[in-house]
Amino acid sequence: MFAVLLVLLSSVGNGAGSVFLKKLSFKKTNNILSLLLNRTFILGITIYATAAVLYVIALKYGDISVLYPIAATQYIWVCIFAVRFFREKINILKWSGIIMIIAGAVFIGLGL
Amino acid sequence: MKSKIKVYNDNHKADSTVEIHKASSADDNSMQRTTKPWAVMLVLFCTIIMSFSQILWKIGSASLGLDIFKALADLPLVFGFLLYGLCAVLLIFALRGGDLSTLYPVLALSFVLTNLLAWLILGEDINLFKWIGIFSIVAGISFIGIGSRNSHHIKNRGEAGLP
Numbered sequence: 001m002f003a004v005l006l007v008l009l010s011s012v013g014n015g016a017g018s019v020f021l022k023k024l025s026f027k028k029t030n031n032i033l034s035l036l037l038n039r040t041f042i043l044g045i046t047i048y049a050t051a052a053v054l055y056v057i058a059l060k061y062g063d064i065s066v067l068y069p070i071a072a073t074q075y076i077w078v079c080i081f082a083v084r085f086f087r088e089k090i091n092i093l094k095w096s097g098i099i100m101i102i103a104g105a106v107f108i109g110l111g112l
Numbered sequence: 113m114k115s116k117i118k119v120y121n122d123n124h125k126a127d128s129t130v131e132i133h134k135a136s137s138a139d140d141n142s143m144q145r146t147t148k149p150w151a152v153m154l155v156l157f158c159t160i161i162m163s164f165s166q167i168l169w170k171i172g173s174a175s176l177g178l179d180i181f182k183a184l185a186d187l188p189l190v191f192g193f194l195l196y197g198l199c200a201v202l203l204i205f206a207l208r209g210g211d212l213s214t215l216y217p218v219l220a221l222s223f224v225l226t227n228l229l230a231w232l233i234l235g236e237d238i239n240l241f242k243w244i245g246i247f248s249i250v251a252g253i254s255f256i257g258i259g260s261r262n263s264h265h266i267k268n269r270g271e272a273g274l275p
Contacts, residue, residue: 017200018203018207018212018216019212021200021203021204021207022207022212024204025204025205025206025207025208026208032201035201035204036201041204044200045197045200048196048197048200049193049196049197052193052196056169056173056189059169059170059173060173068223072220072223075216075217075220078212078213078216078217079213081212082211082212082213082216083213086211086212088211088212088213090213090259091259092259093255093256093258093259094213094214094255094256094259094260096252096255096259097217097252097253097254097255097256097257097259098217098252098256099252100248100249100251100252100255101217101220101248101249101252101253103245103248103252104220104223104244104245104246104247104248104249104250104252105220105223105245105249106245107241107242107244107245107248108223108227108241108242108245108246108249109245110241110245111238111239111240111241111242111243111244111245112242
């Protein structure tokens, strides 16, 4: 249960981290240093790294077949964030694609 | 509360769509706002790096305890995290070429690649369940690809006033 909570937190973190990366991608500069020393990048990469650490810890303590599908919910969070912050359009085909990805993670989890 | 949150968008703004439209309605360039192929390729490259980093985590976490200093000296784990960071940097550039909701799910291919790498490197077998999962994920990503093309196409046609 503890591991499930960690992975859920980690998948939301992955989604949030990608929002920061997308926000950075609107900057027109190609100067890597100015991108990396940006507050947005540092915040984003911190969230990303925390999510990764939580995931690794969770994998150590939880059953991977349960954790895989929960980790795959990050694609739902990303879509919700994309609609919220970037006004992206998500139609029924895209949502069914997300559902299929999560179903795939469920099956891979079952096979492990 | 809603107005406080800033909305970031490149060319979805109402004022810029008019301009884009003038340019695109002439030659019916409905691909104008769809996902760029190079962006998909870059995300795929990220996926490969990410899968390798996950394999490294798996190798590293086998000997992982709660001791932080021991974890920092765990070379596969540290190297795996570095690869993951590189992946994030590459994603910034990749996300310039399309919607977050289209490009990010491509990373789900890492589930597939990780399984293939675990089969090749760690000697884990791929059973029927895993194959079903792999095909489901690949099909899901294809759906998202088709869906993103579809929505842009319909949207563009609607704005142009075509049937």
